[in-house]
Amino acid sequence: MTPLRALVVEDSEDDALLLASEMRRGGCDVTYKRVETAEDMKAALVSDAWDVVISDYSMPHFSAPGALRVLNETGLDLPFIIVSGTVGEDVAVEVMRAGAHDYLLKGNLTRLVPAVRREIEQAAQRKARCAAEERTHRSEERFRRLFDSNTIGIIIATVAGELLEANDFYLDMLGYTREDLLAGKIGWDELTPPEYRDLDRTAVEQLRRCGAAPSWEKELFRKDGTRVPILIGVAMLEAAEGSCIAYVVDLSKRRALEAQLRQAQKMDAIGRLAGGIAHDFNNILTAILGYGELASSTLAPDSPLKANLDEIHHAAQRAAGLTRQLLIFSRKQVLQPKILDLNAVVEGTERLLRRLIGEDVTLVTALAAGVDPVRADPGQLEQVVLNLAVNARDAMPRGGRLTIETANVDSDGTWAEQHPGRPPGRHVLLAVADSGTGMDEATKNRIFEPFFTTKEAGKGTGLGLATVFGIVEQAGGLIEVDSEPGRGTKVRIYLPSVEGVPDSAASGFSSRKVGGTETVLVVEDEDPVRRLITKTLQAFGYEVLETAQPAEALRLCREHPKPIHLLLTDIVMPGMNGRDLAGQCCGLRADVKVVFMSGYTADAMPLQGIDPGMHFLSKPFTPSALASKVREVLDAPEEKPAG
16 A cells, blocks of 8 residues: 555544545555644644645635645645535635645545545656756856856867857956957967867867867967967767867966976076085185185295286186185075164165166165064175176166165965965065166076076176075075066065064174184195195194094094194085084083084085084185184184084
8 A cells, every 4th residue: 555644634533534534445555634723734734744735625713725825835845635515616716726736525535546646746746846957956056156266267169169158267368358259250279379289189089989088288379469378178068069168277377386396496406516516616716725825925025926826816716706606506605694684784785886886877775664674694685785786787788777675575375375385474575676678588587597697708607696596595585576678677585574683793803813822623634625724724823733534533632632722624524524523522622612614505514504603614715714713713702612
């Protein structure tokens, strides 16, 4: 038997039993509940689930039209059948128009079960139809939201290439209006550069065969003639009508990030090479400068050899400057960072800048009050300003305007998203702008490459902007360049702001004696450099113990019968680095002081930069600079041993 739950609106229990009996006789396993008031009917509809409502037309306190209104108010789609022995056909027709599904006479109930089954089946069909319509509506709504989204381009087109519809993202990506693109004058081929059309035709062939084509990368023409790289996938939409749907992803940002990564990898590789070459070259230059100065000091002022030695000295100094720029570019220059006021740095270079740029270039400074402090090496930050200014001057051969600005910048999440790897937060902006010739895109993409220059032969090394790039990166900053031919160039540098009070202490040393009689232990694996250091220190009166091996230096620390006042050691050596050697020597002789030497580099040391308790001598150095540094450290107050 078919289970059936019936809500019977009837004031007579006998009549309700009669209806139930008839439905059981017709093959229905009926469960029913009788109600005779509107309140009871509402409660029954809320508390239980029903398959059908069967109602008498007229009752002392209720009626079929009232019951129909109660049902309609609930929103339930249940068959509503009237069973009555007193109502004529005209009344029945009126109630049917109001929403009742059938009308039966109590004296003839043979149609009851067929009517109930028919109406239950039709109610199920209505429910299924409504569910399908709802699914279709939701699907259409999801597609419309996707179509109207601002994240991906979507187009509908014929397989032949006629565009039928496009969303706003796609139109914005190409710079067209909907009327431009969908007027039938511009087809897929017109938007596609010639070199990609064979690839498109292959995809269309697969689309016809399989109903879809795997995604592929290509380019499209924008309205202004430029190109945009895209990823596209396509599938048939209406095969009979020959229409298809395609998604189009703008790859511009991804290509930009890939280009940045390639540039960073290239710069890193060049930097490692440059740093290694500079380190080795600095050892050679130390010997050239040192022995040249020693030889010059033995000659009379009017000796013809002295002029030759001076030329050697000048050439070696120029070479030292180039290696210093290479180390800065490769971010291997040992830094001595301080908390700085960027405005003070710019103001400190202003007088020199005016001499460098010449009278035909107007210098304008727009320094914002209250800029945050930054942490950087002051000498290198000055070099950034000078290098950018010199580069700007060369771009204004007929004169112009050079503007230097500073400002605080609140870098929000959007800024960080546009600059991968850079956290949001406050930064300090240093901007240098000129009114010069400007650069095209190809030149702009290469300006930070070492040895790349647009200047004529002999007018530049190609290291100026590479040096700026290295300094900014090493300081944890970011550099951006805006430039167009004929519209000048603006370089923006963002440095992380820090807390603290800017260090305004003057640099440099006061004049002091440079000789002495103390004992210095020299550890240097490059023989020419070690011999030069030994000869220099002995000439200034010091007693020198020298070795190329850290193990031998430790033996001398243990066994030398007299005090050792100073350890002068290279940082990078075979077998043991200078930091570890200094730590062990200080363990053996607590009163020994330490000076580190290197032609390298911050990242060759266990810590980045120089700790406040460490003394450092950068190669190449002259004998007088060596003697001055040794004397400075020996005369310094007692401090904790390094290492």
